[in-house]
Amino acid sequence: MATTERPIEDPGLSAYVDRTLAALRAALQQGRALAEATPEVLSELTDQQNRAEAPGTMGIVLALGLCFDELDTALTPGRTLEVLSQCYEFELVRICPDPIVTRAFEERSERMRDILDCQQALLTSYTGET
Numbered sequence: 594m595a596t597t598e599r600p601i602e603d604p605g606l607s608a609y610v611d612r613t614l615a616a617l618r619a620a621l622q623q624g625r626a627l628a629e630a631t632p633e634v635l636s637e638l639t640d641q642q643n644r645a646e647a648p649g650t651m652g653i654v655l656a657l658g659l660c661f662d663e664l665d666t667a668l669t670p671g672r673t674l675e676v677l678s679q680c681y682e683f684e685l686v687r688i689c690p691d692p693i694v695t696r697a698f699e700e701r702s703e704r705m706r707d708i709l710d711c712q713q714a715l716l717t718s719y720t721g722e723t
Contacts, residue, residue: 613657630663652683
């Protein structure tokens with residue numbers, strides 16, 4: 594989130610993202626790949642899903658929701674890919690000047706290439722595969 598091109602304009606969503614990222618960091622520091630999905634967390638996740646209106650916001654809410662242990666206690670490769678994909682989409686629809694994102698825009702966007710490079714580096718650092 595620190596590298597997004599535009600800050601999240603909705604103060605409620607921005608605060609939710611900050612709280613959720615703090616919970617995820619705390620889980621990682623405790624050696625857990627996923628954070629605990631308490632009833633409060635799930636309630637707030639549902640509220641944010643219902644409120645997500647601005648372009649890209651549903652993507653980041655879904656990505657963060659996948660980082661909790663409600664669905665499964667394992668962070669599988671497929672789940673990791675979905676989190677990264679939702680984060681990519683979050684930024685893509687927010688920086689595209691047109692209401693419909695085109696492949697041409699995506700391919701020309703240095704920002705989107707940078708995100709893919711960063712995500713690839715993250716995956717490589719954890720898997721050792723290139």
